[in-house]
Amino acid sequence: MDDYLVRGVSDDGCLRAFAAVTTGLVEEARRRHGTWPVASAALGRALTAGLLLGANLKGDDLLTLRIFGDGPVGGIVVAAKAAGEVRGYIQEPRVDLPAMPEEKLPVGAAVGKGFLHITKDLGLKEPFTGSVELVSGEIGEDVAHYLLTSEQLPSAVALGVLVAPGGNVRASGGLIIQLFPGSGEDILYHLEKSLGEMPPVTSLVDRGMTPEEIMAGAVQGLNVRYLEKTPVCFKCNCSREKASGILAAMGWKETKELLEKQGRVEVCCHFCGNRYVFDSSELEFIIGIQ
Numbered sequence: 001m002d003d004y005l006v007r008g009v010s011d012d013g014c015l016r017a018f019a020a021v022t023t024g025l026v027e028e029a030r031r032r033h034g035t036w037p038v039a040s041a042a043l044g045r046a047l048t049a050g051l052l053l054g055a056n057l058k059g060d061d062l063l064t065l066r067i068f069g070d071g072p073v074g075g076i077v078v079a080a081k082a083a084g085e086v087r088g089y090i091q092e093p094r095v096d097l098p099a100m101p102e103e104k105l106p107v108g109a110a111v112g113k114g115f116l117h118i119t120k121d122l123g124l125k126e127p128f129t130g131s132v133e134l135v136s137g138e139i140g141e142d143v144a145h146y147l148l149t150s151e152q153l154p155s156a157v158a159l160g161v162l163v164a165p166g167g168n169v170r171a172s173g174g175l176i177i178q179l180f181p182g183s184g185e186d187i188l189y190h191l192e193k194s195l196g197e198m199p200p201v202t203s204l205v206d207r208g209m210t211p212e213e214i215m216a217g218a219v220q221g222l223n224v225r226y227l228e229k230t231p232v233c234f235k236c237n238c239s240r241e242k243a244s245g246i247l248a249a250m251g252w253k254e255t256k257e258l259l260e261k262q263g264r265v266e267v268c269c270h271f272c273g274n275r276y277v278f279d280s281s282e283l284e285f286i287i288g289i290q
Contacts, residue, residue: 005084005230006211007055011223014183015191018052019175019211019218025086025234026161027169032234032273035093037163039073041105043090044161045139048174050080050088051232052157053118053143057082064119069137071112072097079271084232087271105163111137116146140174147178154179154188156195156218160202171206175218187222194220236272243267243276244286255283 005020026044029035035043046065054063059082067076074091097106114134121127130150134142140159147155155178162171177191195218198204204214215224246267247255258265259280267276278286 001208001210003232004211005051005055005232006215006226007228007230008215008224008226010219011225013180014187015177015179015219015222017175017177017215017219017224018055019215020048020051020173020232021205021211021214022048022051022172022174022232023169023205025232026172028234029088030167030169033089033093035090036096037167038097038105038107038110039090039093039095040163040167040169041161042073042107042110042139043076043088043093044169044172045107045159045174046076046078046090047086047088047234048159048161048172049139049143049157050078051084051086052174052176054080054082054086055228055230057120058122060123062121064117064121066117066119067111067114067134067139067142068117069112069114069134071110071114071137073110076111077270084230085235086232087234087236089270089272105161107139108137111139113137116142118146118150143176147176156191158195158198158201158218160200160205162202162206171202173201173205173211173214175201175214177218190222191219194218234272236269236274238269238272238274240276243269244278247278247283247286259283 003022003024007018009016029043030040050065061082063080065078072095076090078088080086100106115131117131119127119129132146132149135145140157144155144157147153157176159174164170198217265278
């Protein structure tokens with residue numbers, strides 16, 4: 001199944017929901033960064049969360065999700081665009097921790113305690129940033145806490161990544177359901193019951209269920225009108241030209257020292273792992289090393 005995201009609202013206007021299958025893009029991130037299983041799960045959940053949270057962006061709007069915990073995986077940074085493009089990296093991609101009961105990957109222990117920061121750049125004078133303490137490090141619970149605390153939106157958030165024995169990503173996806181002000185207690189009770197009965201998102205994706213089917217199962221009987229279906233992918237906006245700009249900003253002295261030590265200068269993109277190598281003739285053109 002191709003990766004995509006759907007956005008919908010209930011016919012009675014009491015809730016909105018977002019669901020996505022992200023298996024391919026999370027596997028792309030795993031391949032690019034060489035992540036081990038627990039880091040693959042943590043980064044994959046964060047990438048999916050970024051896409052779901054950014055589903056209401058417009059045009060060139062940008063959402064950046066940053067998780068800084070004291071666990072062994074270190075920081076996680078994700079940037080998502082309105083067009084369904086997302087990129088991200090994890091500070092320590094090769095972390096191994098013992099599995100939890102039922103072979104669940106210990107993402108909470110890997111992330112640890114710390115803070116979640118979400119920044120929305122909507123093209124205004126200053127981007128808006130909201131921050132909350134991590135409540136579990138499991139990322140889904142932390143995003144729900146952020147939405148309630150910073151945006152006053154009671155939300156159910158489910159994120160999951162299933163890693164195969166060989167280390168590749170077998171299934172990945174997520175779901176966010178948000179109640180609008182004035183929603184009745186009966187709606188809240190209905191959602192709590194349906195979500196409590198719903199299998200893990202990764203199990204549903206692994207069975208081949210679509211985002212629409214996952215959303216329908218989560219709301220169980222409530223009529224949802226789908227507003228948008230958006231293909232999603234891992235995509236970075238780095239380029240050789242931008243790497244050249246970084247070297248130009250460094251200046252000739254520091255760049256020349258690197259060239260003398262290594263015979264070349266390499267710029268690596270944190271977000272996607274692309275490497276841009278420059279030899280002496282190229283550097284002479286870029287910054288005029290003599």
